[in-house]
Amino acid sequence: MKRLAPGTLPVFAVLAILLVALAFAGPAYEHPQGYIALLKRAAPLMILALGQYFVIVTGGFDLSVGSLVTAEVVIAARLLDGNEDRTWPVLLLLIGFGALVGLVNGLISTVLEVPSFITTLGMLLILEGAVFLWTDGAPRGALTESFRQWGRMGFEDVPWIGQLPYSVLILLALGTAAALFMRTGMGRLVLAVGDNDTSVRLAGGRVRTIRTLAFVVSGISAAVAAILLGGFSGVSAQVGGGLEFEAITAVVLGGVALGGGRGSVVAAMAGALTLKALFSLLNLLGISGALESTVQGVIIVAAVAYAAADTGWRDRVLRSKARSTAQPGPPAPDVVTTS
């Protein structure tokens, strides 16, 4: 992009400061390996933020991704049950399930016109209940090594950085694809849907389809995040807990407007990385566990407040400029030039 999308500058600035601060705070970050490890930890959340970005930028919310991640991991464990040769079919099935959940979310929100906050809240409850109903209350079975490698392994002995995790490669691939997509005409149309869906509908655009697809992307990204998280930290009933809020926070931190129509996907992912870098820094500073969430909460609110003040100010300036141009100058309003 030639220029940064409006409102994205703060997140990159904060991220840069945090990354520098990390180097001073902990010996782990004296080498590139430390940052690669951070990226590896952050990859699932960044991928979730990618999916959430598409939903938010078209004007919705996806609260179901956290329980979807849990559901995916639990399903994987039960279906795999330690059987190596089932790994690939199960991986495909997980992606398909994520897409299906997204499709249902999208269709209910667009066709039945249920606000997506409610749709995905209902889906959150349904997924939570259904998965444990199916597994009789606790995760059962086990993941296979070839399943877990995606979240924990990588190409070893890469010069300078040591291990290059698969998850980071997957993240880069998905992030690049999303960033490139947002530069295409279709991507710009996605933004326009969030800005003014009527204008897109009257232009002949398929607003419902686009919105539904945004939920599908979110579902698939939750599936991918689940695969990485399951590999990284194993099976548990809490693996996805609260991730929906973290993902939404990350996206908003990236300067994406709730309500849609504004923000960049790269910034949304940077927002996720910022969150993770923040956690790491807090850990290094010894504010582990206990007050971590407090500091996190304060910083998130402060960041968003800062962004609100910033855009508010910028909007006021731009609006008064626009007003002055909207009022035609006294003598010759019909002067028209080409830029």
Add this chain to the structure above:
Amino acid sequence: MTVVTLSKRRSGEDPGTPVVRLTGIRKSFQGNEVVHGVDLELQPGEVHALVGENGAGKSTLMKCLAGIHAPDQGTIEIDGVVRRFRSPREAQEAGVAIVHQEFTLLPHRTVAENLFLGREPGRFGRVDKAGMERRAGEVLADLGVTSIRPSAVVSGLSVAQQQIVEIAKALVLDARVLAMDEPTAALADAEVALLYDLVRRLTGRGLAVLYVSHRLPEVFDLSSRITVMKDGAHVATEPTGELTTDNVVRLMVGRPLNALFPDLAAAEELGKERIAVAGGGNARIHDIDLTIRAGEVVGLAGLQGSGRSALARALCGVAPFTRGSYQVEGRPARIRSPRRAVRAGIAFVTEDRKGEGLALRQTVQDNVLLVRRSVSGRRTRSTVADLLREMTVVAASPASEVRLLSGGNQQKVVLAKWLAVGPTVLVVDEPTRGIDIGAKATIYQLIRDLARSGVAVLLISSELPELIGMSDRLLVMHRGRIAGELPPQSSEEDVMRLATGHGQPGENGQSEEAES
């Protein structure tokens, strides 16, 4: 507190003191002066019309009076006392009531709750609901309105009733002057009569009314004096009886209006039928027979609520026909959605530019490409730069956000987005609303050029001079039906006669009396 007290206040006054006197009002935005020392006086009991082209400074002047803008220079006197308003609230308390163009009612709340919003009666924070509804009833009865119950929910009212509630809300505080900005913009013809009644009743009590409108027939019907503004300056104030529509237009525009319009189509320029509707209808419109040929501009006239926009929306698949046949390029077409319409080559410039036409926070370029991206397969060779040049859009760059452009440039962007897919039919609803005269001329020329290139154009406008000046033929709608067809250059009287559904001729037509 309510309007009941108006007459009392007035009775003790010297009738010579104007209710409002504006002297030498100047106002600049960002160093660009848009009102240049304007004087204006409102006498008790008069309806004073304020007319002028868009951008003439009427709204700015009105907003100075309403306390929304603070004038840079000049004084505002109410009943002979100089006032400086720091907020709309202060102006209200001084007796200035404003009815804005947009509605300011809460749809889910009752009439009484809306009337007294922010000043609910009662003690210790408790709202005296019964008392509030009783007083709302009094305020409405005082305006001569008995058809609106104070306990009715606003969303259940007709647009005209909402407009009356809007006026009542402005008058809950003791008002000396009522300023109305295009109060009939949203009203159907029968409803306009109600509003007239109300205005006359108020002036009968000594209230001064400042009536800002683009609709000259209304202005002539209602006002006792007319003030014309042009380019931010006061041009003339004359008693209505001493002016004619032509005078006023000339004063407003500074040149004869028809100089703006390109030549009409010659007979040999008309091509085949692009669209043909027979017996078309839906809930809002009935028995529509309509053909538009390549190369012609068909004007569609009618009062608000007559079904003009409903017909446009049916043609463009937004609220489709449910009856009749619809042919595009000689073949039956099922235009059931905007998408189908766009694919069939029909472009729709809606009257609500910001609400329906543009994604305001996206760039000029993204808006120009909106249709092309929405409907793959339809495209022209022109690049965004070509289109913007053709449309003479003035923008810092194609990457600037559309919301920062002026109204005229925004409208050109709307047109450009349709040109990008090379439509064969163009439906334009109020294409020049709220834009300055230079941009208007550009848009007129553009519409005509499109017709010349073989596009069939349906033009809808509330401004009759514009419609008559642009159209190769005129269709007039009344109550959801096409009431008749008129040849090019018909008179405004002919159009109005058909539009009001009966044969009362005359510029100052007594349409509202004939109606009742």
Add this chain to the structure above:
Amino acid sequence: MTALDASTATAVPRRKLQMPGSTATVYLALGLTLVVGSLLVAERGGTLLDQPGITKILTLCTALGLVAIGQTIAIVAGSLDLSVAHLIGLTSLVTAEVMAGQNGRIVLAVAAALGVAALVGAVNGLVVTKLKVNPFIATLGMALVLQGVLEHRYTGPAGETTRDFQRLGYDRVGPVPVSFLVMLGVAALAWWLLARTRTGHHIYAVGGDAEIARVSGVRVSRTVITAHVLCALAAGATGIFLASRLGAGAPYVGTDASYDLQSIAAVVLGGALLAGGRGGVIGTIGGVMLLACLDTTFDDLGVDPFLKDVVRGSVIIVAVALYARRKPGGRT
């Protein structure tokens, strides 16, 4: 909507009134659930609405009801509060710790809990109005802040409420728990506040359209802050009630029951618009009772507890889909 609307509905014959309003719908659904539930339970040889059954339903209603009343006020004002679940945990601890097993400290404990709640609500309101942070993020941030406090200070239940105080949680009149009556009292108060006071009218106005409210002379910030304080006070009351039930304060008593999302669900189920400006306490209580009846029926039927979540989720979606269908003149 609330009775506010019911009264206007009778006064004004509106054309679109053949369909029952959303408040009526939720009570219809409640009745239907009770009938079907009773039949199903009877078939298995039990009774849904025997004394323990009624007591159980009403006790379930009490906690969720209290927090949902507050949530209604926040949502009607066009905001929402995601920090209530953590606040409930915190106020239960404040109550139990201040009380410390002494009857003489009951009033002090309740006052302290409500004071903490009001403070949290005020901060939420200030962040939303003065710092212009989206309420979703603002209250989520507050939830995190409170979570940190809870994690930092507590590892498990703490403090002690007195036997006498616990009677608030357990005493009943016939099958009806006293606490349920208290909750109804709070609901009545909240209804009166929304329908009959200036503050209430302003809350609806601000939620309906903040700009219109502003030009009409309503102090928007103050109204939103008030709504947040009231919402937090209701959550505080929930924390106090739960402390009385449990005999102690528990840090995760609010989050384990996910009162944040559950209360929002109940409010929406009661017919409120999530966007604000429309909704009411009476509908919300209907939503709360519906959820409680479903829960109890399933328990009596011996249905897997996880199925309850599934049904609950589906009911919420279906209800809102039904409300969306009848939105008058809704744009597509």
